[in-house]
Amino acid sequence: MRLRQFERPRVGVRLLAGLVTMWGSPFQAAAGFRPGAGRLQTRLLAGLVLAAFLAAAAERPLPVFLDTDIGDDIDDALALALALESPELKVLGISTVLQDGARRADLVWRILQLYGRTDIPVGSGAERPLVAPPRTGPVRQVEALRPRDAMPADRRRNGVELLIATCLHSTEKVTLVAYGPLTNIALALRSEPRLHDRIERIVLMNGVFFRPGLEYNTKMDPEASAIVYSSGLPVTAVGLDVTMQCELTADHLRRFAQSPLENVQFLWKLIQIWQGGNASQRPILHDPLAVAVTVKPDLVSTIAGTVSVELKGTLEQTYGMTVFRKSATGVVRVAQEVSSAAAVEFFMQRVVAAPR
Ligand SMILES: [Ca+2]
Numbered sequence: 001m002r003l004r005q006f007e008r009p010r011v012g013v014r015l016l017a018g019l020v021t022m023w024g025s026p027f028q029a030a031a032g033f034r035p036g037a038g039r040l041q042t043r044l045l046a047g048l049v050l051a052a053f054l055a056a057a058a059e060r061p062l063p064v065f066l067d068t069d070i071g072d073d074i075d076d077a078l079a080l081a082l083a084l085e086s087p088e089l090k091v092l093g094i095s096t097v098l099q100d101g102a103r104r105a106d107l108v109w110r111i112l113q114l115y116g117r118t119d120i121p122v123g124s125g126a127e128r129p130l131v132a133p134p135r136t137g138p139v140r141q142v143e144a145l146r147p148r149d150a151m152p153a154d155r156r157r158n159g160v161e162l163l164i165a166t167c168l169h170s171t172e173k174v175t176l177v178a179y180g181p182l183t184n185i186a187l188a189l190r191s192e193p194r195l196h197d198r199i200e201r202i203v204l205m206n207g208v209f210f211r212p213g214l215e216y217n218t219k220m221d222p223e224a225s226a227i228v229y230s231s232g233l234p235v236t237a238v239g240l241d242v243t244m245q246c247e248l249t250a251d252h253l254r255r256f257a258q259s260p261l262e263n264v265q266f267l268w269k270l271i272q273i274w275q276g277g278n279a280s281q282r283p284i285l286h287d288p289l290a291v292a293v294t295v296k297p298d299l300v301s302t303i304a305g306t307v308s309v310e311l312k313g314t315l316e317q318t319y320g321m322t323v324f325r326k327s328a329t330g331v332v333r334v335a336q337e338v339s340s341a342a343a344v345e346f347f348m349q350r351v352v353a354a355p356r
Contacts, residue, residue: 061087061089061090063092063172064083064089064090064091064092064177064294065092065093065095065163065166065175065177066080066091066094066179067095067096067125067159067163067176067177067179067180067182067184067185068080068094068180069104069180069181069217070096070180071139071140072098072135073216073274074141074271074274074283075285075286075287075288076180076287077107077141077270078267078285078287078288079205079288079291080094080111081111081263081351082288082350083177084112084115085115086291089291089295092174093163094108095124095163095184096124096125096180097180097181098126098127098180098181098220099134099139101124101126102151103142103145104124105123105151105159106145106151107141107142108151109151109155110149110266111263111266114262114266118155121157121162121166122155122156122157123156123159123160124156124157124159125184126159128183129223129224130183130186130187130223131222132222132223135220141270141273141274143273144266144273160191163184163188164188164195167188167198167199168198170198173197173199174198176202177290177291178204178228179204179206179217179286179287179291180217181220182204182206182221182227183221183224185202185228186227187224189227189231196231196232196233199233200234201236202228202234202236203235203238204228204236205217205237205286205287206218206237206322207237207240207322207324209241209307209324209334210336214316214317214320215322218309218322220320222309222310222311223309223311225309225320225322226308229307229322230308233331234332235332236293236297236332237332237335238289238338239335241336242300242336242337242340243285243286243338244286246286246289246338246344247283248283248285252282252352253283256271259352264352267351285344288347289338289343292346293335296346298339300338300339300343301336301337302333302334302335302336303326303334304329304331304332305324305325305334306324306325306327306330307322307324307332309321309322309323310323
């Protein structure tokens with residue numbers, strides 16, 4: 001699997017090499033350079049231009065939009081932190097999904113504050129799945145918020161509208177990184193057909209493909225997952241097959257606890273709320289892996305094919321099962337193997353190490 005940003009510098013190098021070849025001689029002649037010395041200066045100048053171009057190309061970030069059910073499992077907050085600490089990504093917007101969307105958006109907002117990124121727009125999206133029963137109960141991690149941490153009223157957006165507007169107005173195609181139930185993505189695709197030409201790829205934490213079972217995000221909204229997998233858009237999915245291998249250790253958690261950084265301390269607070277007094281419960285990096293493979297595709301191996309979702313099954317048993325069929329022409333790629341130690345280290349280096 002290759003994502004687009006890794007192909008840009010190579011195309012740029014070829015283009016620039018061609019331009020330098022074309023412009024080299026006239027430039028020398030016009031400047032009245034002496035043979036030899038002039039050629040050297042031209043080459044030096046071309047080298048400097050090339051170096052500057054390569055640096056700019058390498059730093060040009062991939063535009064992404066994040067969709068999250070932050071506030072229940074701990075991994076959404078960790079995924080957001082990883083995205084914000086990844087210079088290869090330009091986060092254009094964030095939508096929340098599932099019930100209590102305003103409070104989930106508050107949680108996103110607080111994290112954006114701590115990372116100095118309140119320029120990123122946030123919207124609360126669909127609160128109920130398309131067909132499946134709604135999720136109920138409190139969103140526990142909002143306990144970490146103080147009253148003054150609430151998102152200002154004039155910044156609140158509708159998540160689905162924000163997703164659509166972001167993709168339509170972006171100068172480049174947008175990569176969606178979705179690590180909650182896919183209700184927002186499905187609603188957006190259904191209501192705005194032009195999105196198909198504005199989305200580069202959809203990267204998902206979703207499904208389980210190489211053994212039977214139910215994955216939470218697909219289970220929560222099977223119909224939405226079916227819409228996304230059958231959309232015809234390029235999809236890369238990291239499922240439980242690979243994410244379950246990316247668990248933090250007690251030592252990793254100690255590094256969170258001992259960090260002097262305010263943003264890492266806030267993540268540690270969320271982890272502790274999520275643990276609910278059970279210190280042996282350790283985060284599994286389901287959602288951060290979706291962000292990680294967007295930045296670094298070679299952390300996983302993928303297979304091309306199609307994914308269908310069981311929509312007539314029994315609730316909690318087969319309703320929402322993902323079925324992968326290998327096909328060379330399929331536009332869905334599912335992750336089969338993961339370099340789990342490298343993925344966890346990648347996450348820790350970026351999120352818990354000292355700021356760049
Ligand atoms: Ca999630």
